[in-house]
Structures are given as C-alpha cells and as structure tokens.
Amino acid sequence: MTENASSIDVVNPFASRFMRTRRAGPFAIVIFGATGDLTARKLVPALFNLYLDGFLPEPFSIVGFARRDWTSESFRNAMSKALDEFSRQGSPDEATKSKFLSHLKYVRGEFDQPEGFERLAATVRKNAIDQQRPLNLLFYLATPPSAFETITRNLNSVNLVSRQADDDNWTRVIVEKPFGHSLESTWQLNGTLHAAFREEQVYRIDHYLGKETVQNILVFRLGNSIFEPLWNRRYIDSIQITVAESIGIGNRAGYFDTAGMLRDMVQSHMMQVFTLIAMEPPAAFDPVAIRDEKAKVLRAVRLPDAEQLGDHVVRAQYTSGLVGGEEAPAYLQEPDVPSESETESYVALRLAVDNWRWSGVPFYLRTGKRLPKRVTDVAIVFKTPPHYIFDQSGCSDLAPNVLRLRIQPHEGISLSLGAKVPGQAVEITPVRMEFDYDTSFGQSSPEAYERLILDAITGDATLFARADEVEQAWRLIDHIRRHWHTLPLEQYAAGSWGPNGAEALVAREDRQWVRL
C-alpha cells in the first residue's frame, strides 16, 4: 500500500445492507421567504431532486409565501430557472420539470399582516380538499429569525397550526439558523416557537448534519465493532476538528461583523460535529436517544475559568495576503466592515470533556476565513504503541495512526497506518487507506437539504438540533464571550493557516495541527 493507496472494497463476503427506506406521505410544504436566495438555491432544488428520486409521491404541494408581487406562474418561472442552475441532477426533461413545477403555488403577503395568512389558509385548505389528502403541513421559515414571532402568531390566528407532530393532520416547522445569538436570545426564540408548536414539531436545521460524512460518524462508530472499543481516552491522544474557508466575508459584513466566527461557526456546525464524535453511544437510533446523548456530552464540557481562558482560546482577524494566488484584502478593508472592528474571522479552542470516556483527551477546534483552502475535517489522532521495538533498527520515530473524516469537499474517510518501506532496512512510513464516497458508491450523494427536508416530511428529527442542545452550546459560547475582550486579537495573513497563537495552543501540549 502506498500513500493514496487502494480504496476499501464496499462489498465484502459478509456484506449486508441496512436500509431504512422512506417515502413521504401526502403533505404540503409552505415556504416563508419563497422569493429569497435560500429557496432558489437550496430548497426547491432539493424538493425537485427528491421528486426525481421517487421520494415525493403524489399528492403534494409546495406553497411559496413572500412579499414580492409574484403570481404562481412567475414563481414557477423563477424556480424553473433556479432548477436549471442549482439542481444536483440537472433537469432530465422538460415534461418532468413541468410536472414538478405544477405543484408550486404562490401566495403574496407580508409577515405582519393577517390578510396574506388568510389567503394562505384558504389556499392550503382548498388544495388539500382538491388533492383529497389530509392537511399535513410543513412550514419552512426561510426568513430571518426576527420574522418568526409574527409568522407563528399569524399562523395561529388563521388556525393553521395543529399541535400534532405525527399521525394524520400533522404540523411541523423547519427553522433556519442562527438559533439565537446568546443563551438568553435562544430562550426567547424557543419561547416564540413553543408558543405555537410543541418541541417535537420544531426542526432546527443545520445543513452540516445532512452531509453524508457527518451522518456516517455514527454509522462508522457504532456500526463497526473495530472502532468503538478504541473510541476513548485509552487509545485516543487528541481530536482535531477543522472548518476552513478560503473565502472572506463577501457582502455579508452586516451580519458577519456582528456575529463573528465563534457564534457563526463554532456554536453551530462545529458543536454539532463535536457532539457526534464525543457523545456516548445511544441505546437506539432514534431522535430522543441520540439527542439526549448529544445534550449530555455538551453538559460535560469543562469550561476554563477566566484566568486560564487565554490558554484555551485564540481569536484573530486576517490581514491582506494571497489566497489561491489571488490578492485578498484585510478583514478591515472588506466592504462595510467598520474600520475599528474587532470581530474575529478565526477562532481556535481547546475543549476538555469531563467524563470517563474523554478525561485528559483534548479536543482542538479551529475555524477561519481566508485560509488556504475550503475544507472540513475531523482528525482522530491515536496514541503511539506503548512499547517501541524498532529503534534498534535505526527507526526512531513512528507517526501516530490518524483517522480522518473528511466532511467537505470530497466526502470520505481515511486511516493512516505505519508500513514498512520495501527494502533491506526497517524503514516505516505512513500510508493511507482511503474511502471516498463518490468513487466507492459511484453515485452522487444527495444534497444535505434533500436528506433533511425528507426527514422532516417523514417526521424523523434525529438530524435536527433540539432546544436543550442549542441552549447547552450557547452556555459554552456565552462563557467564552463573557471574557472575550480579555483575549488578545491576533492577526494572520490571508492565505495562511492562522495566527501564531493557534500553533502555540497545540505546541504547548507537544502536539501539532494535522496537515490539510
């Protein structure tokens, strides 16, 4: 085996396939914010691909709601163009596309005015009667969180919310992140949602959880008997989670400069990945068991006190530099960023989990913008063997085994092992066993939104964040933010892997960041 060696054969003599096949029952999805970017780029293309793959049998409806003066016809035209541009499987033929588009309807309305909601209620009720199906309703709030309260109040006032999550005539709601900007605002947001919906009806979407590799963390850990026995402090030295972006903040200064990387990225995507890696094995593959364990491990994270925070957290902002050979401006030179902004575009932190499994194992998390490439990667670094027998052969150093979970791009998993280089001497070099989703399965993975929307339609909340999980994550972030300005704001050149402090964070414990 050599570096970049053979892929794992997915078919072995004992192969069995576990499949949980699901298809939607009759339903209608109502998208609030239907003229927005998310609807065109992700939501309608995801529904189209589910339709193409046979997961959305008749009857169903897709109802768009927004302020713009569109009609159902102009909504269909706009979505037709969006499908040409953004559909994963392209658009096989015009007839299929037109048939799908015929399920789309548009209702014009303002979030804070009841008239639009009355039109909406009339439309979805008539539609259910015409299609002879129950009034199963999935609301998708593709809107800023500030709109949630008025939308839920108005939905209630036209009696479109039933407090049932399952059985016939169910109502569910998908909400987009950000799920608050602090623990207190999350309580308020959850309070708003719970005024209309039971928690079981609320699906907080984090598209990271819809990615194959993220879901595969659980399958990998708990569906293979060789890994779980090693998944603890006895065999694991440390764990690194990296979410690197090569882009800057684009035109999102208005949002990003008030949020920063800690709240925008660590609180959401990184905490989700962290919990799946660190949680205890759940007793069942169901939403309650899995989300109980995720919340539990977040409660076990030990927070450094204020005096030690600087040894555990690094914050930084990029200066100008070269990313992929192109000049990139400094953060402070990005459009609409205030000249004195101290918003971090990079965070590195060391988390400790106070439980039997992880006592003494550091979790290093780093995330930043304008890094050399876009990559999301989890590296599980194993301990080296307890007794080393090769030094008499002149081979003094052995690289640790590292299990890499590549979440994006090129979703896959690799395991590095030490192997003898052919020849007379005992020379050991790291080689890799690779598993790549695209080449192993020969078919493209569904988009994260496809998976998650189908889950919500079929009532499976496993991959959605529950209120207590989100609140626990905010408890950690709020603690760090309380002492945020006592930490130096470091700088790093755009196109580098981050500030010196991040190197020091791991070097202090005789470790280094994995190369990406």
Ligand SMILES: NC(=O)c1ccc[n+]([C@@H]2O[C@H](COP(=O)([O-])OP(=O)(O)OC[C@H]3O[C@@H](n4cnc5c(N)ncnc54)[C@H](OP(=O)(O)O)[C@@H]3O)[C@@H](O)[C@H]2O)c1
């Ligand atoms: N875009 C993404 O990829 C992405 C990814 C993750 C999360 N999100 C989150 O998803 C949400 C939506 O994002 P987006 O990019 O689609 O936003 P957007 O392009 O700004 O769209 C906002 C939508 O809300 C509608 N709207 C706003 N105020 C309204 C009002 N008072 N009454 C009726 N309709 C109103 C707009 O309608 P009109 O334009 O017709 O006025 C538009 O359809 C945001 O909270 C964002 O944080 C987006």
